[in-house]
Amino acid sequence: KNEVEQSPQNLTAQEGEFITINCSYSVGISALHWLQQHPGGGIVSLFMLSSGKKKHGRLIATINIQEKHSSLHITASHPRDSAVYICAVRSGGTSYGKLTFGQGTILTVHP
């Protein structure tokens, strides 16, 4: 059974700050997902990683397979980035398999 731990659990930042959210998992995986959940509850997929680094706009995700660790970075944070960020890992094949979720990081960005 894979355990997924995120840190910090809560994060408060001022607009413009650089933000890092960390995720560690206990068992080898085929992929790691970073997800965003807004107050209404809907979940949006941000990244899927199996190695290296990906960038999309102000968001950067990295993964270190050997260390079983991933980070999500937000550059030049903005109040609209306020949301819950969730790390989830998958142990199935390249395009399928259940996700095991972390508990989420609540990010609040103040103007």
Place this chain on the structure above:
Amino acid sequence: EPEVTQTPSHQVTQMGQEVILRCVPISNHLYFYWYRQILGQKVEFLVSFYNNEISEKSEIFDDQFSVERPDGSNFTLKIRSTKLEDSAMYFCASSGGLRTGSNYGYTFGSGTRLTVV
């Protein structure tokens, strides 16, 4: 961009009643999932479905739960006799058999908030 559609967005039901939560996955996806999130807790896996049968299920997915793909487009989760502890947000998701974009198309619906009273 293709979406996973869930209905209803909110359902209130009395304890002991049957509920059916509906999902329309992305049309070219082959793998379908149900997850739930009890308020304030992690999202938990319930069941995955492929080729018209359950491919994996969790301990939560007991005999009170069932899934069906009745017509090739809808994917439903039925709870036979709801309990208070079934109150949660239920998410449907689908993923593709072929690489579709940066996340292999793993896409979530917006959820159904089930309240059992």
